[in-house]
Amino acid sequence: MTETRGHLADQIARFARLLRGAGLPVGTATVIDALAAATAVGPRRREDFYWALHSVCVTRRDQHDLFDQAFRLFWRFAPAAAEAGPPDLATAPPDAADEISPRLADGLAPRSELRTAAPERDAAMTYSAREAFQRMDFEKMTADELAAAKKAAAEIALDLAAVPTRRFRPDPRGGRIDMRRTLRAMVRAGGGAIPLQRRAAATRRPALVALCDISGSMSRYARILLHFLHAAARDGDRVHVFLFGTRLTDATRQLRNRDVDRALDDLADTVRDWGGGTRIGHCLRDFNRRWSRRVLGGDAVVLLISDGLDRDAGAGLDAEVARLRRSCRRLIWLNPLLRYAGFEAKSLGIRAILPHVDDFRPAHNLDSLEALARALSGRTGGTGRDGERAAA
Amino acid sequence: MTAAPPASVDATRALLAQGDYVADRALATALFLALKLNRPLFLEGEAGVGKTEIAKVLARTLDRQLIRLQCYEGLDVASAVYEWNYSRQMMEIRLAEASGELNRAQLGEDVFSRRFLIERPLLQALEPPVGQGPPVLLIDELDRADAPFEAYLLELLADFQITIPELGTVAAERPPIVIVTSNRTREIHDALKRRCFYHWLDYPDMARELAILRLKAPAAGAELGRQVVAFVQELRGADLFKLPGVAETIDWANALAALDARALAEDQVAETLGVLLKYQDDIARMRAADIGAMVGRARDPETDPAPSPAGP
Numbered sequence: 001m002t003e004t005r006g007h008l009a010d011q012i013a014r015f016a017r018l019l020r021g022a023g024l025p026v027g028t029a030t031v032i033d034a035l036a037a038a039t040a041v042g043p044r045r046r047e048d049f050y051w052a053l054h055s056v057c058v059t060r061r062d063q064h065d066l067f068d069q070a071f072r073l074f075w076r077f078a079p080a081a082a083e084a085g086p087p088d089l090a091t092a093p094p095d096a097a098d099e100i101s102p103r104l105a106d107g108l109a110p111r112s113e114l115r116t117a118a119p120e121r122d123a124a125m126t127y128s129a130r131e132a133f134q135r136m137d138f139e140k141m142t143a144d145e146l147a148a149a150k151k152a153a154a155e156i157a158l159d160l161a162a163v164p165t166r167r168f169r170p171d172p173r174g175g176r177i178d179m180r181r182t183l184r185a186m187v188r189a190g191g192g193a194i195p196l197q198r199r200a201a202a203t204r205r206p207a208l209v210a211l212c213d214i215s216g217s218m219s220r221y222a223r224i225l226l227h228f229l230h231a232a233a234r235d236g237d238r239v240h241v242f243l244f245g246t247r248l249t250d251a252t253r254q255l256r257n258r259d260v261d262r263a264l265d266d267l268a269d270t271v272r273d274w275g276g277g278t279r280i281g282h283c284l285r286d287f288n289r290r291w292s293r294r295v296l297g298g299d300a301v302v303l304l305i306s307d308g309l310d311r312d313a314g315a316g317l318d319a320e321v322a323r324l325r326r327s328c329r330r331l332i333w334l335n336p337l338l339r340y341a342g343f344e345a346k347s348l349g350i351r352a353i354l355p356h357v358d359d360f361r362p363a364h365n366l367d368s369l370e371a372l373a374r375a376l377s378g379r380t381g382g383t384g385r386d387g388e389r390a391a392a
Numbered sequence: 393m394t395a396a397p398p399a400s401v402d403a404t405r406a407l408l409a410q411g412d413y414v415a416d417r418a419l420a421t422a423l424f425l426a427l428k429l430n431r432p433l434f435l436e437g438e439a440g441v442g443k444t445e446i447a448k449v450l451a452r453t454l455d456r457q458l459i460r461l462q463c464y465e466g467l468d469v470a471s472a473v474y475e476w477n478y479s480r481q482m483m484e485i486r487l488a489e490a491s492g493e494l495n496r497a498q499l500g501e502d503v504f505s506r507r508f509l510i511e512r513p514l515l516q517a518l519e520p521p522v523g524q525g526p527p528v529l530l531i532d533e534l535d536r537a538d539a540p541f542e543a544y545l546l547e548l549l550a551d552f553q554i555t556i557p558e559l560g561t562v563a564a565e566r567p568p569i570v571i572v573t574s575n576r577t578r579e580i581h582d583a584l585k586r587r588c589f590y591h592w593l594d595y596p597d598m599a600r601e602l603a604i605l606r607l608k609a610p611a612a613g614a615e616l617g618r619q620v621v622a623f624v625q626e627l628r629g630a631d632l633f634k635l636p637g638v639a640e641t642i643d644w645a646n647a648l649a650a651l652d653a654r655a656l657a658e659d660q661v662a663e664t665l666g667v668l669l670k671y672q673d674d675i676a677r678m679r680a681a682d683i684g685a686m687v688g689r690a691r692d693p694e695t696d697p698a699p700s701p702a703g704p
Contacts, residue, residue: 036429037589040428041401041424048417051418051421052421052425054418055421055422055425058592059586059590060585061436061592165465167466167468180478183476183478183481289633293576293577294579323633323673
């Protein structure tokens with residue numbers, strides 16, 4: 001009996017290792033829980049075994065498909081409801097012919113060696129040269145200047161102005177009385193005068209969501225802005241970054257990697273539509289349906305980074321941008337096309353988006369990025385719908 | 393008399409069926425494990441699929457008290473766990489002063505004693521009335537509370553005890569049955585989910601939704617019920633901002649039955665669409681032609697809507 005249990009424990013540990021390699025956060029505690037769960041449901045039905053492991057190892061909806069594939073691969077059976085019977089614990093290594101997702105393949109293959117990052121050229125410049133560098137359009141930069149610009153972009157600290165929350169913290173100059181601390185102070189003082197303690201609303205940074213266009217027309221800008229967004233994504237836990245071209249991809253997880261080159265390498269593997277066409281309406285609809293309620297959280301600032309040139313000529317864009325605007329606090333559009341002094345909104349895509357945004361800014365050089373950072377931190381007044389409030 | 397928890401997955405399913413709740417085997421497995429291994433059950437899913445309902449059914453069938461904590465942004469210890477009755481405490485201090493017997497040490501003990509403590513849901517769950525089994529604690533919509541509250545809850549769910557600085561530690565003799573629900577408007581921290589058994593509640597397939605409707609909306613006849621389910625199943629494949637949940641299906645069936653409908657009629661469907669769809673964008677998107685076609689397909693007894701995606 002213990003032998004079977006020991007065998008089962010081994011198998012579950014190996015399965016957990018497979019899941020871990022595929023990216024699911026399955027730790028030792030989970031393995032122990034999985035064994036307890038598998039023992040509790042008993043060996044009679046395969047389906048129960050599947051769901052027992054599932055309820056322990058899976059903690060998010062999107063992990064389900066990966067788990068499912070890994071389970072079928074590892075335990076070599078599909079737990080159909082019609083087949084009752086104990087699970088076959090003898091497992092065999094998978095065939096090369098099986099079609100498996102790339103993440104799972106990562107989990108099965110040994111880890112590749114660490115990629116080394118290329119050394120950054122140190123650009124030391126005089127003051128006037130630096131001024132010119134700040135104003136230089138990214139499009140016109142040479143490779144060296146681009147490398148320096150990427151470094152500089154990463155150093156622009158995006159510090160969103162804090163918004164008040166519904167929690168309170170002690171504050172001697174606060175507007176509300178903190179009854180609990182007052183009572184305690186009263187008891188300490190032994191009656192007589194009531195030493196009033198006060199509290200005020202705590203503040204926190206709002207969520208930030210960046211939707212970045214990576215189509216052909218934007219590719220130069222997108223690469224630099226990604227360095228900027230990488231720094232922003234690592235800064236807070238309520239920052240999400242999405243990339244879109246012909247489809248929408250969630251890039252937050254990859255950008256959390258400390259090494260920016262590694263992060264961008266990971267992204268290059270995942271994102272399939274670099275430098276392709278743009279379907280803004282389609283991608284925004286995808287965002288509104290699948291992500292907006294999860295990441296916007298009621299007080300988010302959304303950065304839409306795109307030139308507005310749309311392959312679909314703005315079809316369906318109006319409704320989607322309107323829905324996006326209703327779901328967030330502030331919608332800011334960063335458009336590199338604004339580098340042209342005489343910019344007029346002519347394309348249908350741009351005309352569809354423009355009425356709904358709170359702030360329309362250029363994003364073609366370092367100065368514009370710094371202006372954006374200043375605007376978001378509330379140090380200069382932004383032109384938001386809630387412009388009358390003190391901060392962003 | 394409080395019942396013992398079920399001994400197997402089949403028994404769990406039967407127990408839920410007793411309470412008129414139709415659960416699939418996956419949910420029954422997760423619930424059985426949660427009950428047997430004394431861990432919370434974390435249910436995630438869209439609004440209206442039956443996450444809250446299962447806690448109520450469990451409380452009814454196991455004959456336990458249901459303690460409900462509805463979460464919202466800014467929920468803190470004072471509203472969720474306990475609060476001191478400040479006005480009575482102040483009176484106590486004033487009375488002690490007025491009567492002249494003011495002993496400072498004694499005053500501290502008197503004022504901060506159990507009789508001035510207001511118990512909120514989480515503390516009530518730890519200390520059920522004598523003679524009853526541990527209650528069912530429903531923590532509803534945890535995603536609406538914020539991260540500090542989650543951290544506090546994690547501590548509570550790990551040890552089932554609370555430390556009140558003025559009083560001491562209050563521990564539960566027997567841990568309550570905890571069910572946590574989330575609408576996924578925010579990602580709950582992994583540490584909390586790891587503590588629980590996780591299950592994603594999806595929209596039911598045709599067979600299960602029919603079974604649910606038969607139990608929950610008996611006023612609608614068999615034929616109307618079948619057409620309603622066929623229509624809603626097809627509607628869930630449409631491009632809507634918010635898909636209708638099971639609660640909406642039940643409401644709609646009851647609404648149509650109240651209007652004396654025996655079968656779906658195009659104009660009636662168009663008028664009662666507000667019961668199914670709660671966003672104006674979605675209602676406007678359902679044009680007359682689409683509704684007509686869908687009603688036609690729903691009325692056809694041969695219709696078999698596309699199967700829903702699932703695990704095994």
